[in-house]
Amino acid sequence: MSRGARPPRLAAWLLRRALPAAHREDLAHELEVRFGELAEREGEGPARRWYGRQVAAAWRPDVYFAWPGSAGWGADLRHGLRRWRRQPAHVAACVLVLALGAGGAAAVQAIFAWLTGSPVRVPAVEEVHTVIAADSAAGEVSSFGRAETYAFAEALGELESGRQAITAATVRRAGVTTHERIGLVDEDWFRLMRIRPAVGRLPASPDEVLLANAYWRGQLGGDVAVIGETIHVDREPYVVVGVAPADFQPPALPLLWRRVPDVAAASDARATLLVRLTDEAARLRARTRIQAVLETIDGQAGRAVRRADLRGVGVSGASEGERSSIARAGQLLMGLALLLLLGGIANAANLIGGDAARRHGELSVRAALGASRGRLTRQLLNEGALLGIATTAASVGVARLLLWGVPRWLPLQPGTRLDIELPTGAILVATGLSITAALLASAVPVRAALRDTSLLRSRSGAPVRTGRSRDALAAMQVAQAVVLIALAAGFARSMTLLRALPSGYAPDGTAVFQLTAPTTLFDTTRVREIQERILAAVGERPEIRSASLITPVPIIGWTPREVRIGPASAAIPASELRTSANFFAAAGVRIVRGEAFRDGDRDVVVVTETLARSLHPDGDVVGRTIEAGEGVVLRIAGVTEVGTWGGSEPAAMMFRALRPGESRSVAVLVRHDVDWRGGSADLAATVRSVDPELTVTVLGSLHDLHDRAHLLTRGIGALAALFATLALLVSAIGLHANLAHRVATRTREIGIRIALGASHAGAVGEFTRSGMRVALVGLVAGLLIAAAATRLIQAMIFGVRPLDPVVLGSTAGILGIVALAATLLPARRIAAIDPARTVTAE
Amino acid sequence: MTLPNLGEFEHLVLLALARRGGEAFGVDVGEEIRATAGREVAVPAVYVTLTRLEAKGLVGSRLEAGETGRGGRARKRFVLLSEGVAALERSRDTLSRMWSGVRLRPEEARS
Secondary structure, eight states: OOTTOOOOHHHHHHHHHHSOGGGHHHHHHHHHHHHHHHHHHHOHHHHHHHHHHHHHHHHOTTTSTTOTTHHHHHHHHHHHHHHHHHOHHHHHHHHHHHHHHHHHHHHHHHHHHHHTOOOOBOTTGGGEEEEEEEETTTEEEOOBOHHHHHHHHHHHTTEEEEEEEEEEEEEEETTEEEEEEEEEEOHHHHHHTTOOOSEEOOOOSTTEEEEOHHHHHHHHTTOGGGTTOEEEETTEEEEEEEEOOTTOBOSSOOSEEEEOSOHHHHOSSOBEEEEEEOTTSOGGGHHHHHHHHHHHHHHHHTSOEEEEEGGGSOTTOOOHHHHHHHHHHHHHHHHHHHHHHHHHHHHHHHHHHHHHHHTHHHHHHHHHTTOOHHHHHHHHHHHHHHHHHHHHHHHHHHHHHHHHHHHHHSOOOTTOOOOOOOOHHHHHHHHHHHHHHHHHHHHHHHHHHHHOGGGGTSOTTOOOOOHHHHHHHHHHHHHHHHHHHHHHHHHHHHHHHHHHSOOSSOOTTEEEEEEEOOTTTOOHHHHHHHHHHHHHHHHHSTTEEEEEEEESOTTTOOEEEEEBSSTTSOOEEEEEEEEOTTHHHHHTOOEEEEOOOOTTOOSEEEEEHHHHHHHOTTSOOTTOEEEOSTTOEEEEEEEEOOOOTTSSSOOOEEEEEOOTTSOSSEEEEEEEOTTOOOOHHHHHHHHHHHOTTSEEEEEEOHHHHHHHHTHHHHHHHHHHHHHHHHHHHHHHHHHHHHHHHHHHHTHHHHHHHHHTTOOHHHHHHHHHHHHHHHHHHHHHHHHHHHHHHHHHTGGGSSSOOTTOHHHHHHHHHHHHHHHHHHHHHHHGGGGGOOHHHHHHOO | OOOOOOOHHHHHHHHHHHHTTTEEEHHHHHHHHHHHHOOOOOHHHHHHHHHHHHHHTSEEEEEEOOSSSGGGOOEEEEEEOHHHHHHHHHHHHHHHHHHTTOOOOHHHHHO
């Protein structure tokens, strides 16, 4: 370290800002020289710490007591805190209304960040690509069977490659067994991903595992003693040898990774092939080279192959279309939160304005003692900044509360635990919005309070006239509450209309369970036996009317197909569900023509009326054959009624016969007596009793699956309803405060009027009408804005027009009732006015 | 010349300057106070006090060419003048006379 060592630039800049002009250069130079001496003598660390203490001391008025000007800041803050102690309710109200909006915006930002998935954090992730094949029958797939992945090995050449599969498994540790997601990887995968363990080492043999960092910190307390412990996966013991680094977050983060010699053979989930150019290859040539290699694979695989950047696969595995929907939803929610914040600013400005009016005497005295307008403005804005700091803390609390509550309101899969964290970005959002909002809320009344040129001449206690501006603020709050209520009502009505659409099935009295049979524990024969025994066991229960196997899970999943009724006809997109014969009875699906297939039938389908009309508009499709992919010919045995199957329009569905054992991952759909009050857990226990090693997941009823299919809309609707409730509360506070201030400042006038013959009831009526006039202005403005806003969200709601009378009527009704209550409460105080005491009081 | 009365902090600053042999840079005075009196002081506060004492005629200063610094800027070294020494002695004597004969109450003696 040389004598020329300089203090950090930011610290030096801060120090200069704190120094008065007369001594700035000398002192700054003096301290810089001393920094250099310290750095040479003791090191740069101690020198920086010493310099930091000097900067902190320069900004602390109580240490720097002789510093002219510094006392002002400290005095303003101390004065502000003293005033807070005298008016805790007023401060709490201001902080609350601001924090609701800022906290809501921060929570939305956190939810949005969570929904779009944490960025995939893998070293040099842009170099890692997933190989995706186009399969005309199934669409694109990113996983391959055993023979395929090893057939690619020869062609890979210049590429590093690794294989992984994510699968479900039972994990037992410390006597506790849970069902978790694990990763099966080959030895090349660790090198491909460039992992350096945070603790321990990488697995070197198939009986060793690497733990995910989030699991290690969250469930095991970050205890390094876990290294060397034995953990059981699917009843087999494995030794924990390491923990992945905290910043390693590949898509679909599993609990642990297990190394296997043959990924595709070890898992019932198909293996994904990941590739990366070796370090020696030029990065600029990466895409071209990979494409050329994959075209070689194309020739071998017999189908088009492409690669996708690993970053394209988010944590949630959302598709491009889903992410686009989520982005729109996030923008809408942020708009709602900012609208709430705007209302909060208006409300806080109203409250602070009232307070500023009461402080007119105090401000006049200060002005008389020599304080300039600038000094008074600085004082009031400093108090606003203090409010902003308090609001920041409160808004972080509000955001955390919302993030705790939102997962509990959403219709998630039973047993799903959702913990959404508040990231640093969201906290910064809350901080910025809180301080900005508090300063804005302070600026309006400050300007109003100081605009009065009689400030220097008025008698102590004379009120400042701020009536019109406060009415405008109150009307603004009402308008924003109306917009939020209308949007929430729109979402609620949309869900109601969706539920009223003919679904195509009978959701009451149903229960759905997902079964997963790990390859390591269940061979094909055992899978078939298990599924047959489950159907028999469930069917034996007296309350069960029918039970069926189905894959994938209905309503929230389907297999896309393209079907043709003849070789020359156009391909029609359809959604396929594979089911056993009892499905139609279990789901309550009505067959309108033909018949359902029977157990044992092969290559037989039943289609919905919508698909039937698309295939053959002029005739009947029953008995005819269709092609659903290469070499797949199916006979249509029957046609069901029209139904939306969880969507917003009639669905083109086909139901294809499924025999037990044909698929490992199936769902069981049961229909029970409608008046049976037992729970899904009871039925799940019956299913589990068939084989305890089977993974059984309770999904709920067909109603629940329908709600889950519209999770995004329901989630937005729930948040919109919450924001609307908060906005209603804020606007009620604003209306109440507005009218209460008016009553308080005109008490003498009212007393005189009553003494001269006016009635109490008349005065109450007059003030109530004035308050309701403000609410009416806000209502009309809000309804107009709401109609325009509804037009913007048409893509997200169903069946709700911009001027929907039900929505607008319910909004006006709710707002009217709340506004009336908010204005009547303070107006009633007029009834308690004693004119004799009021007239004689000074 | 009538010697001005010293404030408490002015007293500390002058004493620290005296402990440094009567000459020191502003930063050194602050460090002397911190090391000897165990009191954290801000260098700018020391600097302002020295400037005020200079205005009172108790302290002088001279510029010295610095070994380092932006553009070779000079540093100000403060010097304790004879008037400053006299003010210190007077302040010490005053305090001694005030302390003389004072018996602190037992509670105060223990605190």
